[in-house]
Amino acid sequence: MEILKTILGITGISTVLAVFIIVAEKFLNNYGECGIDINDGGKLLKVDGGVSLLSALASNKIFIPSACGGKATCGLCKVKVLDGAGPVLPTEEPYLNKQELQEGVRLSCQVRIKKDLRIYIPEELFNIKEFNATVTRITDLTRDIKEYRFDFREGEEISFRAGQYMQIETKPYGKVKERAIRAYSISSPPSDKKGVELIIRKVPGGVCTTYMHDHVREGDEIRITGPYGEFYMRDDSDDYVFMAGGSGMAPIKSIISDILEKKLDKKMIFFFGAVTKKDLFHTEFFRELEKKHDNFKYVPALSNPGPDDDWEGEAGLVTDVMKRYVETGRDRHAYLCGSPGMINACIKVLTSMEFDESKIFYDKF
Amino acid sequence: MTSPEISPFIIFFASIITSNMVLANFLGMCSFISVSNEYKTASGLGKAVTLVMVFTTVINFAVYKFLIVPLELEYLRYVIFIIVIAASVQVIELAMDRFLPELHIKLGIFLPLITVNCAILGISLFMVIRNYNFAQSLLFGIGSGLGWWLAISTLAAIREKTGKNKIPKGLEGPGLTFIIIGLMALAFMGFSGMFAIQ
Numbered sequence: 001m002e003i004l005k006t007i008l009g010i011t012g013i014s015t016v017l018a019v020f021i022i023v024a025e026k027f028l029n030n031y032g033e034c035g036i037d038i039n040d041g042g043k044l045l046k047v048d049g050g051v052s053l054l055s056a057l058a059s060n061k062i063f064i065p066s067a068c069g070g071k072a073t074c075g076l077c078k079v080k081v082l083d084g085a086g087p088v089l090p091t092e093e094p095y096l097n098k099q100e101l102q103e104g105v106r107l108s109c110q111v112r113i114k115k116d117l118r119i120y121i122p123e124e125l126f127n128i129k130e131f132n133a134t135v136t137r138i139t140d141l142t143r144d145i146k147e148y149r150f151d152f153r154e155g156e157e158i159s160f161r162a163g164q165y166m167q168i169e170t171k172p173y174g175k176v177k178e179r180a181i182r183a184y185s186i187s188s189p190p191s192d193k194k195g196v197e198l199i200i201r202k203v204p205g206g207v208c209t210t211y212m213h214d215h216v217r218e219g220d221e222i223r224i225t226g227p228y229g230e231f232y233m234r235d236d237s238d239d240y241v242f243m244a245g246g247s248g249m250a251p252i253k254s255i256i257s258d259i260l261e262k263k264l265d266k267k268m269i270f271f272f273g274a275v276t277k278k279d280l281f282h283t284e285f286f287r288e289l290e291k292k293h294d295n296f297k298y299v300p301a302l303s304n305p306g307p308d309d310d311w312e313g314e315a316g317l318v319t320d321v322m323k324r325y326v327e328t329g330r331d332r333h334a335y336l337c338g339s340p341g342m343i344n345a346c347i348k349v350l351t352s353m354e355f356d357e358s359k360i361f362y363d364k365f
Numbered sequence: 366m367t368s369p370e371i372s373p374f375i376i377f378f379a380s381i382i383t384s385n386m387v388l389a390n391f392l393g394m395c396s397f398i399s400v401s402n403e404y405k406t407a408s409g410l411g412k413a414v415t416l417v418m419v420f421t422t423v424i425n426f427a428v429y430k431f432l433i434v435p436l437e438l439e440y441l442r443y444v445i446f447i448i449v450i451a452a453s454v455q456v457i458e459l460a461m462d463r464f465l466p467e468l469h470i471k472l473g474i475f476l477p478l479i480t481v482n483c484a485i486l487g488i489s490l491f492m493v494i495r496n497y498n499f500a501q502s503l504l505f506g507i508g509s510g511l512g513w514w515l516a517i518s519t520l521a522a523i524r525e526k527t528g529k530n531k532i533p534k535g536l537e538g539p540g541l542t543f544i545i546i547g548l549m550a551l552a553f554m555g556f557s558g559m560f561a562i563q
Binding site for chain 1: 428432433436437438441444445448449452455456459460462463466467470473
């Protein structure tokens with residue numbers, strides 16, 4: 001009896017207070033309808049106030065990159081707020097530099113909408129969509145790299161620039177209780193609008209790569225958003241040098257396919273660095289392209305070919321191999337994708353070969 | 366037990382000065398020390414604490430009289446009082462974010478921390494222990510709130526002044542603050558001949 005009374009008493013009080021808070025929140029947190037003016041009248045939204053700018057934009061199908069789910073820990077969801085945001089919160093300060101503070105850049109997950117806002121977001125972000133895609137094909141490329149084909153639902157299409165990336169949202173699995181969002185470059189060409197292909201290397205202990213490699217099967221549905229990213233082909237040169245290592249091949253493959261499909265008159269050479277022959281993939285694909293197109297050359301380079309590899313191609317560090325093929329970097333563009341170590345070494349070599357630093361584009365991961 | 370025969374107004378003035386929550390009872394020290402750098406913010410917090418105090422005293426009085434006593438749940442009063450205080454703070458925070466956003470941001474983490482401000486729980490518990498009736502409790506709540514507000518704004522005003530002067534290295538920060546608080550407590554106690562409730 002005593003126990004029952006205690007439980008009922010405490011429960012009763014808590015319930016009444018909870019209801020009280022909910023009612024109060026309904027009235028106090030009701031900021032009415034607020035307008036968001038994006039890019040000076042480029043787009044006008046009407047949203048209910050009281051929510052974060054990030055979620056308000058997401059519910060209107062404008063996806064700002066974000067990896068932490070609105071906790072102000074990733075610093076990706078930056079948006080320029082011109083008017084109506086209130087003071088910068090202490091939670092945002094660590095992610096904003098002086099210039100950004102002056103320009104009114106804010107973390108959109110921390111900006112609560114209380115009145116009409118004027119904001120600026122890059123035009124590309126309008127293109128970002130959310131897809132419920134089905135994994136239709138998983139191909140083993142090497143012992144730890146797989147290629148995944150995602151097909152969108154009937155009628156859904158993507159438009160992206162070759163070289164950009166998508167974000168995959170994982171579901172909780174095994175000991176991982178939270179959702180995670182990770183980015184992977186698209187390897188399929190932009191002409192393929194019904195779906196995307198991503199190349200994913202299994203990183204030991206990686207939350208998303210482990211999920212993709214060990215838990216996702218053909219036929220599974222996965223939430224992906226995109227396209228994102230500044231790593232894409234710039235059109236103001238006729239001579240391109242590409243270099244990639246491992247799963248860094250993805251964006252390069254997309255860019256090369258795009259150029260060849262569009263029959264652009266550009267000279268291209270692609271250096272692909274690997275350790276042994278087992279680490280090479282898509283070799284047939286690039287050899288085929290090489291045969292069909294005079295303006296494309298594929299140079300795989302093995303840093304440490306095994307005794308059984310029977311390797312007649314280039315050997316040595318990919319940067320050294322490149323030096324043998326490329327004499328000067330004048331008027332050339334370079335696109336690099338791979339580990340930070342490889343990219344930093346490449347940039348050093350390229351600048352010593354008269355490459356213009358502003359014409360070297362790279363994606364480190 | 367019947368209520369003590371003290372005029373609610375004596376309780377009111379005593380709780381502002383001679384029985385000041387922070388200077389006589391040392392309750393609510395954490396925010397008293399950490400949010401007293403700047404007069405404006407300190408005064409804002411003082412107002413918020415006063416508001417919460419009055420609010421929770423009234424609710425807790427009603428809860429005690431009509432729920433805890435009839436149900437014989439006296440031993441749970443700590444838990445229940447704290448739940449009530451937490452809920453009130455939540456609502457006041459929402460209201461402040463709406464109507465005083467600047468102050469809301471300035472108070473930052475200290476606003477939700479009012480929940481664990483011992484002074485506020487102290488009022489509710491003293492009111493029960495001393496067996497105050499409603500009028501006495503209400504004026505005790507209001508008085509203690511105003512007293513806390515007065516104390517923190519005075520301390521902040523003094524600290525603003527001392528902050529502009531050169532002080533010996535060893536006394537910088539908490540050192541000098543504690544000395545100031547001690548002197549303030551002495552000054553407040555100086556009135557104990559006029560009225561006292563403890």
